[in-house]
Amino acid sequence: MTRSERQELLDKGLLLPLMEEFYTIQGEGFHKGTAAYFVRIGGCDVGCHWCDVKESWLPELHPATETIKIAENAAKYSKTIVVTGGEPLMWNMDPLTKELKERGLQVHIETSGAYKLTGTWDWICLSPKKNKLPTDEVYAQAHELKCIIYNKDDFRFAQEQAAKVNKDCILYLQPEWSKKDKVVPEIVDFVMANPQWKVSLQTHKYLNIP
Ligand SMILES: C[S@@+](CC[C@H](N)C(=O)[O-])C[C@H]1O[C@@H](n2cnc3c(N)ncnc32)[C@H](O)[C@@H]1O
Numbered sequence: 456m457t458r459s460e461r462q463e464l465l466d467k468g469l470l471l472p473l474m475e476e477f478y479t480i481q482g483e484g485f486h487k488g489t490a491a492y493f494v495r496i497g498g499c500d501v502g503c504h505w506c507d508v509k510e511s512w513l514p515e516l517h518p519a520t521e522t523i524k525i526a527e528n529a530a531k532y533s534k535t536i537v538v539t540g541g542e543p544l545m546w547n548m549d550p551l552t553k554e555l556k557e558r559g560l561q562v563h564i565e566t567s568g569a570y571k572l573t574g575t576w577d578w579i580c581l582s583p584k585k586n587k588l589p590t591d592e593v594y595a596q597a598h599e600l601k602c603i604i605y606n607k608d609d610f611r612f613a614q615e616q617a618a619k620v621n622k623d624c625i626l627y628l629q630p631e632w633s634k635k636d637k638v639v640p641e642i643v644d645f646v647m648a649n650p651q652w653k654v655s656l657q658t659h660k661y662l663n664i665p
Pocket residue numbers: 499505506507508539540541542543565566567568581582601603629630631632633657
């Protein structure tokens with residue numbers, strides 16, 4: 456395959472830079488506690504300084520993998536597939552979700568929402584970032600809003616984001632991992648005062664699982 460042929464397949468979402476895939480328990484948000492197969496797609500230019508998967512950022516470090524093979528393999532492990540990254544919406548997700556849905560799977564995404572919403576999703580977890588705001592379409596479609604709390608200004612940002620999502624969207628505040636000892640008490644007070652919000656913890660990190 457020439458470089459330009461490979462690039463064309465990446466542009467169409469028929470190849471995807473696959474960083475890693477693993478069967479685990481969804482640790483965060485609404486589906487926490489549910490067994491799921493995670494597919495982590497490389498590539499992200501959002502640049503969160505506290506990102507816990509910075510190794511995902513450069514797409515060229517991750518092998519361009521046939522989308523059908525990703526779906527075929529994922530189907531062997533679980534009925535629930537979580538597509539994450541990196542930022543999966545940097546790529547055309549239509550082919551991957553089509554292949555997964557044809558296999559009868561529940562398909563979830565973890566996204567910052569900063570790129571065009573492609574793919575057919577049973578569950579959209581939107582985690583907005585100040586550096587690169589979500590598109591209007593993803594605010595309208597998100598099933599859960601998961602705002603990361605690193606400092607006090609993140610409470611303001613979370614409320615601003617909550618005003619933009621659809622009325623059925625479930626609202627979560629999740630402590631940034633390195634700041635959890637400081638921010639968890641602040642999150643607890645905030646949620647008791649603003650009970651439309653719920654707490655989300657990265658429970659997989661407490662369980663020492665991927
Ligand atoms: C690694 S991101 C990948 C998906 C997408 N780029 C996004 O940010 O939603 C997956 C989830 O982990 C969250 N996350 C990343 N680093 C974190 C950290 N240090 N503490 C808490 N949550 C974190 C993100 O906000 C997002 O909800």
